[in-house]
Amino acid sequence: MTGLGHSSSVELPFSDYLIFADESGDHGLASFEASYPVFVLVLVLVKKDAYVGSLVPAIQALKLDYFGHDQVILHERDIRRQSPPFGFLRTNAELRSGFLDRINAVVDAAEFEIISAVIHKDRLAQRYASPWNPYDIAILFCMERTMERLMELGRAGRLQHVVFERRGGPEDANLELTFRRIASNVGSWGLKRVDFSGCQWEPEPRLRRSEA
Template sequence: MKYYLFIDETGDHSLSNVDQNFPIFMIGGVLISEKEYKVFQEKINDFKNTFFGTKEIILHSRDIRKINPPFQILFDLKIKERFYKELDDIIEKTDFVVNPVAILKNEHIKKYGKVADNPYTMSLNFIIERTVFDCDELEGCSEVEMVIEKRGKKEDAGLLDVYQKIRTRGTGYVSSERIIRLFSKIDFKNKMDNDEGLQLSDLISYPIARKILYSKNINPAYDILKSKIRKKGWKIFP
């Protein structure tokens, strides 16, 4: 059975300028079967049509939180309450596995200094090997297509190079043969492609990152997701 792994990032991967209000880089992986993804696409597009009269709306976490265009309807508190309730309901009832990988940048720099590895490179390595383990536990997970949002020509080329090296060399815990056998394709998509899976990974990433940074704070968005986080939990480095 085919699965998709949708990957989105939250936070800046740069180690040269750390935002002390958000000193984390995290990628949120959403592993979902092809069959379940089709159901999710239908539900999320119905949701968009209900609130916006079109499915050509991109659900972007930051724009929703800041009530930026086209989400000005959320200034109406009754609409806002219904919007979040219906969106949370769709996410809660969709069957997928969340694979969060977070790099705590201050600790990473303190431990490794100038030779510290690029957080995105490290995160991709972690998420690939953990996806192999997740598929071992999922019945029928025999093929994974990875989908990542485009970040720029140079960045995408660098990421593709890292992906190919992981496939060639394997990781410390997973052989290259297992990775090649499972991962069939990597696909880079523009935000404007309106990919529903990338929007889902965007929506889940920020609340998880906030939970890692501020574990004692009230976080209702995370509460919806916690049962979907892989059985062995998230990866926090170092």
């Protein structure tokens, strides 16, 4: 791995990519909103050189310009609702437009790949008497596609970290169990069979918004 300032001649086993996971919607099947009956899981694959060299500095600069510090979490729901610390978006249309344009410009310039899964929970529940958990289906699908992409990028044998947002004790434990079962080829229960042993997979919890 090159480009991250290692002074040692020993090559570390880390992948030179980071993967971030995020979700939209509730993965439960007991009930769901008719207006949003889907669960979405997205994995963002970004090269570390691009992450530390351009993406993080651009986001930090945006935060410093608009908030005076870089501890703000750019959460889409809070931005859309213009709730604190984004209340200033309500007061000035020109400022709001400039802020949103700046975010769009950062994303547009960023180098990353997206692998996603969208589960229609209503269709899933109607089709199967005992359907699998939408989160389990989504993470298996995303990991399958990600594994194939990492092999295309020549990342075989590397330690690949996947950063998840913490959701709570029991949910985090269930997610880690599912993730590790898939990564060890125990949880590949779909029709497709992907050998995940080509990479070393490690889930990493990201701080909750209240902890960041």
